Amino acid sequence: MWLPPQRIPFKATSGRIPTREEAEASRLFSPLEAGPLHLTSRTWVPAMVPWRADAEGHVTDAVVDWYARLAEGQPGAIVIEATGIRDLPSGPLLRIGHDRYVDGLRRVTEAIHRHSAGRTRAFVQLIDFLAVKRRPQRATYLERFLRLAERHRVALGMADTDDAAVRSRLATLDDAALQAVLDAREWEALQMGARERVTDVGLAHIRDLPLHLPGLFADAARRAREASFDGVELHYAHAYTMASFLSATNTRADGYGGSVAERARLPLEVYAAVRAAVGTDYVVGCRMLSEECIEGGSGIDDAVFFALKFAQAGMDFLSFSRGGKFDDAKQPKPGDAVYPYTGVSGYECMPSHLSDEQGPFGRNLEPTRALREALRDEGLATPVVAAGGIHNFEQAERVLADGIADIVGSARQSLADPGWWRKLREGRGATVRQCEYKNYCEGLDQKHKEVTCQLWDRVGLDEPGLMRSRDGKRRLVAPKDW
């Protein structure tokens, strides 16, 4: 992953630990009631993909155990991982693209409700994404994947030559000469792996996304309700389809790209379809970016526009993340796929302990404050979720006291210690296992390996009946420590 050149080390600390009485009287552990959104506290576990679904995207016992363990911390809400809305093979990514997924997903909601003693709301993050191919070997790409066109022959001076000869010739070129023959997308496909974009309107399935996505999201949301989720979070953030429609890099000329209003059009149509499918008594919110953190990307002004539109349309919460884009991701090794958290924007999304002067904790708080203020200035009371490097009570309470957000999200700290919210609430904050923000978990995510935390995954491996990672070396849930 990219790191700021300063590489200043930061350490997460517990801050001042509240007594049980103080915690119970705090803003953090006070309930939130806003329309259909009822939270027993303002604590929130944002979506994290733990890579525990089976190859068909079904819920497994390991998925259920993972969420049951998080629920023992009794946060106000857990947003379960990005879950694919299409009925298409997508590796071990959880899916909700067909009714056959509903029963498995219901096991997750039941586990969350039961293990939190009814204190935690279960939401599911609904995601759509476009195709991203692995970076090919140079020889394989030139032999098999590159679609030869007349322009290649012209550039090589090989008119009337058969394909095999053209491909052989291409293979002899050095990188500079090859780059001169290939167009920009072909060169990118070779260097990074081919990646579809929402602007590829020459491809029918991309051109027609606005026709299909509202229905796909709406069906997925209906299934979420059938599976007893308390609500859905539309994934409008990071590197995926809906965020790409919102992006300033979206230049589609069909009314779904260009101006901020046109870029917001499909996300609003998706929301309207989802709302029509689930009704007004069901929680529907979205996760979106405060800033894309890429050159030429959307900034805070764009985000204010989108947030106002989504709130005016009736969304029940807005959760703000930042960055996490493909545009500035590092080149993957041949055979690997590009990962959208490896560049500057990736750092902004999941900052690590080695940082710049600003540090890794709360980098998204000022943009989140600006967004919430813009909402309140327009008389919109939509609850706002903040996240990014939040790891102790003092910090979380300040987010609420300072009017930065209404709900405090904490992903990696909840991974490091799934029970941490409850420990804080019960006056046992001194026993919290503090996240080190060294992003070992993110490294596993990048390789689509079961995500665990380096602080606990080798502890107590001899526990009877313990569920382990595929390689047998790591435990899959944090040890019980109360």
Ligand SMILES: Cc1cc2nc3c(=O)[nH]c(=O)nc-3n(C[C@H](O)[C@H](O)[C@H](O)COP(=O)(O)O)c2cc1C
């Ligand atoms: C292993 C892992 C998986 C993640 N998966 C998702 C995801 O599915 N959807 C999402 O919106 N964010 C995802 N994130 C980002 C987190 O939700 C969160 O925004 C980010 O880690 C910053 O918050 P934190 O500092 O509290 O960890 C993931 C993060 C990690 C570490």
Ligand code: SF4
């Ligand atoms: S592996 Fe554990 S300690 Fe390290 S960043 Fe992830 S959650 Fe935090």
